[in-house]
Amino acid sequence: MNSFFERRYVIAGIFITIIIVLLARLFYIQIIDDKYAIYANSNVRRPVIHNPARGPILDRNGKVLVENVPYYDITVTPNLVKPFDTVDFCKLLGIDRAEFNKRWTKAVKYNFSQSSIFEKQLSATTYASIQERLSEFTGFLSSTRYLRSYPDSVAAQFLGYIGEVTDRDMKRSNGYYHPGDFIGVTGVEKSYEPVLRGQRGVEIQMVDSRGRPKGKYANGLYDTAQVAGQRLTSSLDLNIQLLGEKLMKNKLGSIVAIEPSTGEILCYVSSPTYDPNLMVGRERGNNAAKLYQNVYDPFLVRPIQARYPPGSSFKPLSALIALQEGIITPQTSYYCPGYYQAGNRRIPCNNGEAHGLVNLSSAVAKSCNGYFSMVFQKIMDREGGKQTENTFADWRANVGKFGLGTKLGLDMPGESRGNVPTPLYYDNIYKRGGWRSSTIVSLAIGQGELLATPLQLANIECTIANRGFYYKPHLIKAIGAQNIIKKEYTERNYVGIDSSYFKPVIAGMQAVVEDGTAIRSKIPGIIMCGKTGTAQNPHGEAHSVFVAFAPRDNPKIAIAVVVENSGEGAHWAAPIASFIVEKYLKGSISTRESGIAVDYFANANRLPDTTFYLHHAPKKVRGITPKKLKADSVSKIQKSAGNKNKKTTSQFIAAINKKNDE
């Protein structure tokens, strides 16, 4: 004991105070401040994403249209590499020493203890020769990756293509997509994206301070398994699709063929087309740019995006509506002097030919403009010459039931609705009450403001073939291994025409092929019912149009063919349609009485003059644009720049760790 005894309390007090400060600080960083826990998680948890293989797409007979082909990347982890025969290795990969050194330096710079790609996208055959010997080179490994591949290079516009996601895609997906992911951009790849892509698997990996994996987080409790993309069975028939693309080579236009009893689209040709394989792999950007510059626009999906005046192919529909409305009977006849006088307008028949006395069937067979103009005027004027507004609205509604002027709801993006003018449209031009049946009489023969897509034309033929109803046309027949069929595709859509009215019209259409305008396209042994069309348009020569279904009884195929700027329907569209129909029904094409042959049509070049076509080119539809292409390449550059940043950061941390001074 001495006189400074009480100082023990001072010292103890100082000690206790300091300890309380330490505890308060600990309380703050451990309990109040949450940010450290968040930092800790971002330190050690690294989500590793496993992208499943995209679903393959088959044709209706199970033949592959798109599949995933494995490509092999050779990766290297520098710190695992043991001394090896470099010359031998270079020979194996087919690179020279300088290239080897370049890549090696790059890999070392990227990260000494992490793997990076050494050789990219080796095909299976090249890889096979390397595979066996790769194990001799410790530190070099192979990794597999899947790319889309199109064995028959067919149906590009149907299949579409995939591309890296854009910022907009990422925003709209609510965070599903990450930079560098692939997404369907057009075609079926786009419309069935969620089915095809499958479910991404996320594995949460633990990593140490140098980014080396240290096993699964929480034993994989929070990991999600990847689910492979589902298989799609399309309704296309590869055989006639290939034939169609061959026939449409060097022509603009499209072919749409539908199975009337199901609504399944058998043939979906858009010409000009392109090899879908061009949109895959390293040259994708360049190829896409070239295709985009093509003035005939291979990216335009003509079956659903091009709009043509139906021309005379519209006449059967015109007749059906008149029959249903009770305006005419099959026996109603008309004397054709070679033209039709509507008010002060004179509608000439084709080539000014005078058909004489025609009834419904023969008017269809001979494509008498006069007869249908007469019928149309009768419909319009049934409530008096000044009441056209109401009667036109009725007529428009009836046409609409066939799917004209509306979207048919095809399972593809970018469908156009065509055009059926509204009464308001004419009011705006001629002012209200200022237009009469004679003003709009050209609608009777599928001209005027009437515009339809080839799909709509084919759908009308389905309806006629079915005698009064159609199934929603679709391109994907079944989804997944269980072949799920959407319910909407099994429902009949009635167009409001009694089935009895079809008989005379079909008879007329049969006559078109038997001894009418399309006689040259008659198929031996098959009764085909069709209608030619010569669609006058402001883009130059008339479009050659042909619509048909076959056989007459119990039809198996309905078809619409448009060959742009090629004149009469009978000359180009009808023969092409007949080949498709015959190939589909018989499996082969027989020699024709008329002497027409596939080769002639396949080799013919009907491309319009570039300068002229450019001037009147159809409007570009949304899809690929130069802006998008640019964005694509920009995102790639950004991605590689991002990698670079990552590189330096991890290097930096590694360097710091090494130092760890004191």
Added chain:
Amino acid sequence: MNNQRSFFFNVDWVIVFIYLALCTIGWFNIHAAVFDERHPGMLSLDTNYGKQFLYIVIGILVGIVILLLETRFITALVPAFYGITLLLLILVLVHGRNVGGNQAWISIGGGFRLQPSEFAKFTACLLLARYLSGPNIKVTEPRSFAIAGAIIGFPMLLIMLQPDVGSTLVFLSLIFVLYREGLSPYFLIIGALFIALFVTAILYNPLYVILVITAIAALIMYLFKRNKRLVVTMLTGLAICVVFVLSVKFIYNKVLQPHQKVRIDIILGIKSDLRGKGYNLNQSKIAIGSGKLWGKGYLKGTQTKYSFVPEQSTDFIFCTVGEEWGFAGSVVVIGLYLFLVLRIIMIAERQRSPFTRIYGYGAASVIFFHVMINIGMTIGLVPVIGIPLPLVSYGGSSLISFTILIFVLLKLDSNRMGIV
């Protein structure tokens, strides 16, 4: 009285218990910090935790031996112990192994190394106690104070030459011993004042700091203007403070090493360099902060296990405690230390012999200073200074020197009824 029986009854078993508890906590946390699936055994000598176990065993044996020694043996050899450590400190400067920039280790074969500075703390305490407990020695006398200062200063100087800033600073904690023995409290106040001035002068414009302290001094002088002596003292003190504040920038920029400067900058929040110089501290805070209330559980800590935290089994061992055992575990560990230190003070005060009392205060101060700096550094209260957490950090020299420090006190205490 039966000698043997009374001896064991006289040992302070509370401290022995705390000692064993802290050693065990240390051993488990070192295991967690460097846990490696390839060496799951806790006793393998290839690993830090295996070695630490060995050190603990040696430590306990050393403790038992100390308890069995004659008290006189210890007290008589005090100057010799001090001399030997001084020699070792000189030897280490000549023949030492340089690890991480500090020439602090002497190889003693078998892959083991000795760190003399760890033992210097113990021997300095002993010699200080021996000197101050001598007859007619008063710290208040300048001569005694100078000699006491020299006893502390010699080993400090030698350690500073290594240079090991952390261990050097530990000796400053002995100011508490001098205070207890009668040193003027102004030394403590002035010390605290200078630290405060140093920090504020770095953080703020020195001119403002001078203005503020001048204003405070003026106020005090105005209130006590009758007291002439106080006014004179205040004016002198003010002048010294102003000079000090003005020289802070110079000390800071020219005297301190660049890495020390950066560490001070980071702790004061002047600089934030999370990937570079601030990486260690930031990762340390992340590890501790992510422990939350109950921690992540034994061997479940990710920040320490995956080597985000540097020096995780030695200086930053507290990160493992904070991460795996959370705030609860941290309170237990810090509580044990506080209890240990207060218990040592209690023991010191119950001595009849001033030697033991002074030595006890020395031990308490050294242990407390280590705890304060080490834990303070891991949570960002103190600049990063590399000194171990007593009994918990990995390291044989440190563990055994603290064992000796504590068990010598226990031995002296057990003999408190006898005559020294």
